[in-house]
Amino acid sequence: MSLSINPRANTLTVPGIRQFSNQLVNFPNAINLTIGQPDFPTPVAVKEAGIRAIEQNLTGYSHNAGLLELREAVNTFFSNKYGFSYDPQNEIVITNGASEAIDSIFRTILEEGDEVILPAPIYSGYVPVIELCGAKVVYLDTTETGFQPSAKNLERLITEKTKAILFNNPSNPTGVIIQKDTMDELVQMLKEKEVFILTDEIYSENTFSGEHHSFAAYKELQHKLFYIHGVSKSHSMTGWRVGFLMGPATIMKQVMLVHAYNSICASLPAQHAAIEALTNSKDTPSEMNVEYVKRRDYVYNRLVGMGFSVEKPNGAFYIFPSIKAFGMNSFDFATKLLQEGGVAVVPGSTFTPYGEGYIRISYAYSMEVLKEGLNRVEKFIQTIQK
Numbered sequence: 598m599s600l601s602i603n604p605r606a607n608t609l610t611v612p613g614i615r616q617f618s619n620q621l622v623n624f625p626n627a628i629n630l631t632i633g634q635p636d637f638p639t640p641v642a643v644k645e646a647g648i649r650a651i652e653q654n655l656t657g658y659s660h661n662a663g664l665l666e667l668r669e670a671v672n673t674f675f676s677n678k679y680g681f682s683y684d685p686q687n688e689i690v691i692t693n694g695a696s697e698a699i700d701s702i703f704r705t706i707l708e709e710g711d712e713v714i715l716p717a718p719i720y721s722g723y724v725p726v727i728e729l730c731g732a733k734v735v736y737l738d739t740t741e742t743g744f745q746p747s748a749k750n751l752e753r754l755i756t757e758k759t760k761a762i763l764f765n766n767p768s769n770p771t772g773v774i775i776q777k778d779t780m781d782e783l784v785q786m787l788k789e790k791e792v793f794i795l796t797d798e799i800y801s802e803n804t805f806s807g808e809h810h811s812f813a814a815y816k817e818l819q820h821k822l823f824y825i826h827g828v829s830k831s832h833s834m835t836g837w838r839v840g841f842l843m844g845p846a847t848i849m850k851q852v853m854l855v856h857a858y859n860s861i862c863a864s865l866p867a868q869h870a871a872i873e874a875l876t877n878s879k880d881t882p883s884e885m886n887v888e889y890v891k892r893r894d895y896v897y898n899r900l901v902g903m904g905f906s907v908e909k910p911n912g913a914f915y916i917f918p919s920i921k922a923f924g925m926n927s928f929d930f931a932t933k934l935l936q937e938g939g940v941a942v943v944p945g946s947t948f949t950p951y952g953e954g955y956i957r958i959s960y961a962y963s964m965e966v967l968k969e970g971l972n973r974v975e976k977f978i979q980t981i982q983k
């Protein structure tokens with residue numbers, strides 16, 4: 598007998614993003630540019646659909662895979678927009694946010710000793726789940742290739758142990774979108790490999806110029822590809838907790854059980870709200886994008902004007918400037934910026950060791966907040982450059 602806990606759970610730490618935003622209580626006048634959620638309210642019609650569901654006592658469990666009507670709406674939305682289709686009956690599971698989709702697919706496919714390749718820097722939500730499964734993360738460095746995952750470099754990392762490769766496109770934290778020709782090269786190479794492809798495209802609706810291309814649209818990958826999405830970012834519904842996972846029926850059968858034993862189903866009123874989001878309110882994201890583009894341009898121009906080296910982001914609502922010129926690591930830079938400059942940003946090292954030397958700024962904030970935040974950043978860097 599023992600009261601010790603799973604050592605893998607013991608290694609978990611508070612996410613870096615939260616470490617910084619949690620510190621903010623000690624700096625009540627600081628400008629917070631850390632959080633990755635839209636600052637818009639959930640669209641009125643979506644809220645009303647959720648309220649209606651509650652009033653009509655639609656508050657019980659749904660089918661484990663989620664309401665069929667929502668699965669059908671998911672398929673219609675993605676097939677109309679991106680030209681790929683999944684069978685609502687047996688290839689789509691509605692999850693508690695994209696987070697639970699990530700958890701369910703990894704727990705279904707991973708075994709002890711497997712390797713998962715992540716292009717890095719990347720969102721910090723994948724590594725803990727992979728490691729809790731007893732698998733190992735292998736990073737593909739994208740810092741020398743404009744944050745694009747190079748097919749050649751990726752191929753070198755694939756071994757007998759590789760079980761899966763995960764892409765996040767558009768990217769949190771860089772805001773970069775995988776270029777179509779790069780994606781074509783990746784698919785050409787990956788179609789020959791016996792590895793699962795996971796694609797987290799939760800920011801697809803936050804694409805600011807050009808089209809979003811999805812890995813799911815490549816037929817040659819469909820038998821081994823899992824598509825992760827949700828309404829959190831597209832419809833400003835982070836607290837409603839509705840995500841989607843799509844993939845081949847043979848494996849989705851087991852994914853559905855992993856999901857069912859975890860949480861039975863996603864919240865029913867929230868599923869009703871998500872139906873509204875993907876049908877009558879399907880154009881809300883492009884309305885939000887008008888605002889994001891203005892903010893993106895403003896923040897990018899200000900950072901370039903201050904002398905930061907930075908890729909212009911084309912999606913999501915993050916920007917990832919280099920701070921290498923300041924001779925400090927990203928944690929120290931962010932700490933100093935908060936304590937002395939009054940602005941909270943996320944140290945790049947939160948997004949794997951390959952994010953070291955950068956900071957992530959979220960521009961899911963009003964123009965007024967962004968202006969004040971960037972004025973403070975400008976003042977701060979002048980003091981540390983002296």
Ligand SMILES: Cc1ncc(COP(=O)(O)O)c(C=O)c1O
Pocket residue numbers: 633693694695696697720722765769797799827828829830835839840
């Ligand atoms: C890339 C990425 N995937 C998944 C998630 C989690 O989404 P959800 O709130 O739907 O669980 C986030 C949240 O920030 C994210 O940035």
